[in-house]
Each structure stands twice: as C-alpha cells, then as structure tokens.
Amino acid sequence: MRLVLTNVSQGFAAQPLFSNASATLHSGQAVHLHGANGAGKSTLMKIMAGLQTPLTGRVERVFDKAEKNNRQAVIYLHQQTYLFDTNVRANVEYGLKLRGEKNTSKVDEALEWARLDHIQNRAAHHLSGGERQRLALARALVLDPQVILLDEPSSNLDVESMERIQHMLAELKGKGTGYLLACHQKNLVSQCCDQNWYLQNGQLVIAD
Amino acid sequence: MTELWQTLLQALAQLASGDDQLWGIVGVSFSVSLSALLIALLPALTLGFVLAYYQFPGRWIAISILNSLLAVPTVVVGLVLYMLLSRAGPLGDYHLLFTQPAMVIGQILLCFPLLVSMSLSAFQAADQRVLETARTLGANRWQAFTTLLFEVRFALMAAVVTAFGRIIAEVGCAMMVGGNILHHTRNITTAIALETGKGEFVQGVALGLVLLSLSLVLNVSLGWMQSNSRVLRQAS
Numbered sequence: 001m002r003l004v005l006t007n008v009s010q011g012f013a014a015q016p017l018f019s020n021a022s023a024t025l026h027s028g029q030a031v032h033l034h035g036a037n038g039a040g041k042s043t044l045m046k047i048m049a050g051l052q053t054p055l056t057g058r059v060e061r062v063f064d065k066a067e068k069n070n071r072q073a074v075i076y077l078h079q080q081t082y083l084f085d086t087n088v089r090a091n092v093e094y095g096l097k098l099r100g101e102k103n104t105s106k107v108d109e110a111l112e113w114a115r116l117d118h119i120q121n122r123a124a125h126h127l128s129g130g131e132r133q134r135l136a137l138a139r140a141l142v143l144d145p146q147v148i149l150l151d152e153p154s155s156n157l158d159v160e161s162m163e164r165i166q167h168m169l170a171e172l173k174g175k176g177t178g179y180l181l182a183c184h185q186k187n188l189v190s191q192c193c194d195q196n197w198y199l200q201n202g203q204l205v206i207a208d
Numbered sequence: 209m210t211e212l213w214q215t216l217l218q219a220l221a222q223l224a225s226g227d228d229q230l231w232g233i234v235g236v237s238f239s240v241s242l243s244a245l246l247i248a249l250l251p252a253l254t255l256g257f258v259l260a261y262y263q264f265p266g267r268w269i270a271i272s273i274l275n276s277l278l279a280v281p282t283v284v285v286g287l288v289l290y291m292l293l294s295r296a297g298p299l300g301d302y303h304l305l306f307t308q309p310a311m312v313i314g315q316i317l318l319c320f321p322l323l324v325s326m327s328l329s330a331f332q333a334a335d336q337r338v339l340e341t342a343r344t345l346g347a348n349r350w351q352a353f354t355t356l357l358f359e360v361r362f363a364l365m366a367a368v369v370t371a372f373g374r375i376i377a378e379v380g381c382a383m384m385v386g387g388n389i390l391h392h393t394r395n396i397t398t399a400i401a402l403e404t405g406k407g408e409f410v411q412g413v414a415l416g417l418v419l420l421s422l423s424l425v426l427n428v429s430l431g432w433m434q435s436n437s438r439v440l441r442q443a444s
Binding site for chain 2: 049051076078080094095099140143
C-alpha cells in the first residue's frame with residue numbers, strides 16, 4: 001500500500017501551518033518526521049490518517065492488487081496515547097471486535113509481543129508511561145496495519161522503555177509495516193528509520 | 209411525639225403487609241417515570257452529543273434555552289401541558305388529559321433538558337482523543353459514538369439517576385395532568401399530598417419512606433458512579 005499526499009495544506013488560508021506538502025509513504029518504509037514544536041507534525045499525521053480534512057490537497061491510499069483486504073490500512077498513535085477505560089486485554093481486543101473477529105491467539109501474541117501478557121487483566125489507566133506506549137502499539141499491531149503513524153512515542157519515557165520501543169519498531173519494520181515517526185530522540189530514530197522528512201517553514205522536504 | 213412514632217410504625221407495618229393500594233401507587237410512579245426516562249434517553253443523549261461536538265448557528269442559544277429549562281417549576285410545565293391537552297387545547301382530540309401517557313409526556317418534558325445538559329457536560333469533559341482513537345482503530349461513526357458512550361458511561365449513568373430522581377419526586381405536573389385518580393394516575397407524590405390533606409398520615413408516611421429509601425439508593429449509586437468516573441473525577 002502507498003499513502004500518497006498531493007499538495008496538502010493546512011491552517012488558515014492567510015497563514016497556513018504548512019502548504020503544498022507532497023510525499024509518498026510505502027508500507028515497509030520507515031521514515032523520521034523532523035520538525036520543531038508547532039511545525040504541524042501531529043496535524044500532518046492526523047491528515048494522513050484521515051482524522052482531519054486538509055484545507056487543500058488530498059491523501060490517497062493506493063493498494064496493490066495482491067494485498068490482503070483484512071489489514072488495517074493506517075493507524076495513528078497519539079503523542080499522549082489514549083487507552084480505553086477498561087483492562088489491558090480489552091484494549092487490545094477493541095479493533096478486532098469492531099471487525100467481528102474473536103481471534104484470541106492474535107490478542108495473546110500481541111500482548112506477549114508487548115510484554116503485557118502478565119498484566120492483561122489490569123485496568124489500563126493504572127499502567128506506567130512505557131506500558132501505555134507498548135499497549136498502544138500492541139493494540140495497533142493486532143490489526144496488522146500497513147502503515148503506523150507514531151507521534152512522539154518516546155515522550156516521557158525512561159531509557160529502558162525507550163529501548164523496548166526501539167526494539168518493537170525494528171520488529172515492525174521487519175514485518176513489513178511502514179511507519180512515520182515524529183520524534184526528538186535522535187538515538188531512538190537513528191537505527192529505526194531509513195528516510196527523513198523535514199517539516200520546516202511551512203514546507204515538507206524529503207531527504208534520504 | 210408518641211403519635212409520630214405510632215404513625216411511623218403503622219406506616220412500616222403497612223409497607224410490610226404488601227398493601228395492594230399502596231404498592232399499586234408505587235407501581236404507577238415507577239411505571240410512569242421509567243417510561244418517561246426510557247423515551248427521553250436516546251434523543252437526549254444524541255442532542256447532547258451533537259451540541260458537544262458540532263458547531264452550527266444557534267448552538268449557544270439552544271444550550272442557553274436548555275439550561276433555562278432546568279429551572280422551570282414543574283407546575284409551569286404541568287400548566288402548559290394541561291392547556292395543550294385539555295379539550296379546548298390543540299391536542300385535546302387525543303383525550304390524553306388525566307391519563308398515564310399525559311404524565312409520561314410531562315415527565316419527559318421535565319427530564320429531557322436535564323439529560324441533555326448533563327450529557328452535554330459529560331461529552332464536553334470527555335477526552336477529545338476518544339473518537340480519534342476509535343476511528344483510527346477502524347470504528348465507523350456509529351461505533352465511535354458507542355465507544356464514546358462507553359467511555360463516559362458513569363457520567364451518563366449519573367445523569368440518568370439524577371433525572372430519574374427529579375421526575376419520580378415531582379408533584380406539580382403529575383397532579384395537574386394526571387388528576388390523581390386512584391389505580392390509574394395516582395402516584396407517590398400526589399398520593400402523599402392527598403393523604404396529608406385528608407389528615408391520613410399513615411399512607412403518606414409509608415409512601416414518603418419509599419421515596420426516602422429511593423433517594424438514598426440513588427445517592428449511594430451516584431456516589432459510586434462518581435468515584436468510578438474518569439470524566440466526573442476530572443470535572444471535580
């Protein structure tokens with residue numbers, strides 16, 4: 001799958017946040033999105049995920065014929081991740097239930113992958129920052145997404161949690177899941193990303 | 209003082225005896241108030257959601273009107289409804305005056321603004337990321353809405369409990385449009401008013417005890433919900 005942005009602009013017409021942003025994100029591609037605070041990284045990601053409508057331009061999801069239909073196309077993960085007011089396991093099951101699936105082995109795998117299987121019955125709002133991020137990733141991963149948009153996944157994390165997130169991102173890349181990662185932690189992204197996008201002065205610049 | 213104790217003991221005995229007339233009156237109260245609540249609930253929640261999440265001309269006027277309706281005395285609602293339903297009124301042909309449906313309509317008018325106002329507050333206090341998270345995980349609009357309802361469930365249950373408490377304890381509207389007819393439209397509050405007027409305190413006290421017990425149960429439930437609600441905790 002390709003996520004194609006064509007001349008996307010957002011903000012006010014007189015003072016756009018960014019304008020004419022054009023880029024393509026493939027599944028399996030790992031991209032680091034750079035930009036100062038307030039540059040519009042979160043907004044761009046939400047537009048890419050279909051959660052916001054751009055002022056101008058369009059975002060298209062282009063699928064290859066052979067691609068599986070039951071994969072979630074794009075998932076956006078908030079900077080401060082939101083967990084539903086239920087337990088850990090129910091959070092992971094959420095997307096599958098929406099599809100009418102009851103695949104317990106998938107849920108078990110995702111919980112194990114995120115190392116949350118031992119606390120799967122704990123209330124989600126009792127988790128630590130690192131556990132919350134891992135749960136958000138597991139909740140997305142269980143849907144087998146083609147592209148994940150990660151908005152500052154390392155904010156407020158300790159070193160150990162960051163290393164775990166880094167390890168999980170490497171695994172995602174290995175599985176062919178594409179991701180766009182907005183992150184200020186250079187040590188986290190240096191090993192995880194193979195392309196850089198810069199959002200600066202209202203323009204999106206692509207660099208290898 | 210002895211007379212008061214005797215009345216109280218007789219009232220308790222009447223309650224315990226399963227007196228058909230007394231429990232029939234309690235049944236009318238619950239039947240009418242629960243019907244009104246069930247009918248008003250979904251439209252009120254939907255309107256609360258629309259007012260919380262959509263911007264449209266007149267939105268603030270609608271919210272102001274709803275908030276003003278919270279303070280309208282029940283007898284005023286009863287008066288307006290009486291005029292509408294009376295034989296000479298625009299809805300007189302339906303012959304609803306002094307019937308339970310008339311009482312249900314009156315109680316819908318009383319609880320609807322409260323349900324809208326409290327659900328609006330619950331939706332506004334809800335985390336804005338709920339809908340985005342639901343949508344990005346594959347929820348359609350309806351599924352995202354039901355997810356939001358689940359996330360604010362305790363605040364909404366508090367709204368329902370508060371609304372139920374308001375309508376089951378109101379007397380003005382029920383008296384005016386119900387007519388206080390035994391076995392038909394006589395409910396707890398109108399019966400208390402009647403029995404007290406007649407100087408027959410035993411049944412009045414017995415029904416009062418039912419209302420007090422209900423009030424206690426509702427308030428304990430409300431406290432439990434508040435202690436469990438993320439939204440209410442954030443608001444307090």
